[in-house]
Amino acid sequence: MPAYTFPVNIDDIKDAHNRIRSHVYRTPVLTSSTFDQEYGAGRKFYFKAENMQKTGSFKARGALNAILMLERTKEHIKGVTTHSSGNHGQALAWAANMKGLKCNVITPKDTPEVKIRSITHYGADVTLCEPTPTSREETCKKVAEENNYDSVPSSDHYHIIAGQGTIALEFLEDVPQLNAILVSASKGGMASGVAIAAKALKPDIKIFIVEPDEKELEKCLRAAMRLWPDPPRFVDTIADGIRIQQLGNLTWPIILNLAEKEVLTANNDEIIKGMKFACERMKVLIEGAAGAAVAAAMSSRLQQIDDSLKHVGVVLCGGNVDIDNLPWYK
CATH class of the missing domain: 3.40.50.1100 (Rossmann fold)
Structure with a gap:
């Protein structure tokens, strides 16, 4: 190798x-x-x-680091979005709220309600999608393009x-x-x-x-x-x-x-x-x-x-x- x-x-x-x-x-x-x-x-x-x-x-660690680094490298951030089964969505919503940023989280329709409630508690919008990886990716891309939001992936970043x-x-x-x-x-x-x-x-x-x-x-x-x-x-x-x-x-x-x-x-x-x-x-x-x-x-x-x-x-x-x-x- x-x-x-x-x-x-x-x-x-x-x-x-x-x-x-x-x-x-x-x-x-x-x-x-x-x-x-x-x-x-x-x-x-x-x-x-x-x-x-x-x-x-643990997702709070990565989400906050990504938001802080985004602020360092980009002059204007309109908002952020991601797709998540729940934990990264909560973490990104929390980090965005801390920095006064808009946030939209795409979650599968079968995401536990406790995780969706937490996402909205931190001030983020939630967009539901079909419970497949492909639907998550496609919906997130659409939300990012329509709102001019920066996408912050849950892991691959x-x-x-x-x-x-x-x-x-x-x-x-x-x-x-x-x-x-x-x-x-x-x-x-x-x-x-x-x-x-x-x-x-x-x-x-x-x-x-x-x-x-x-x-x-x-x-x-x-x-x-x-x-x-x-x-x-x-x-x-x-x-x-x-x-x-x-x-x-x-x-x-x-x-x-x-x-x-x-x-x-x-x-x-x-x-x-x-x-x-x-x-x-x-x-x-x-x-x-x-x-x-x-x-x-x-x-x-x-x-x-x-x-x-x-x-x-x-x-x-x-x-x-x-x-x-x-x-x-x-």
């Missing part, structure tokens, strides 16, 4: 951290002796609680990636002994940023991607090829934040070069198990994408891949779950 030049580096991520740190939370790192006893097999797990972040997910990478800066400052980090991926903005930052600070650390069933990322990584079918589609998972099957065009080569080829997969029952453990034993409410990361930490596959990993980080990426429709009550 030819050498890959990373378009985002550790200095970009440190700059992003300095840019956003006064506006976002430095989220805590949680531990659970019960989790370690039941699932650790000699390992200790550390949970970075991005579910406690502004707007309820270098300023977004740099903002999400600040998670790893904090994580490794708080837990420098980490041997590995488990991070869920939709299009891969968070996973890319975490991988770039963590590998720059600690080259021997391992980054394991967590995915829902049917994403088939491991097959693509092992082949070093994008083997996903077109057009892009959503996979059938309760983790709506990570249901897009394909990684982004910008994030794909970063993850291909920095993440482990072994990918940890979680089905719906396993995701629910992870969510319930976090709620019942750790006293934190997390959404499905974070539940998938907990489920990956619970699985025996991590031990089978590398039993030398003794200190493992897990990113609890969000907590925007509809409490009136918890998945284990369906």
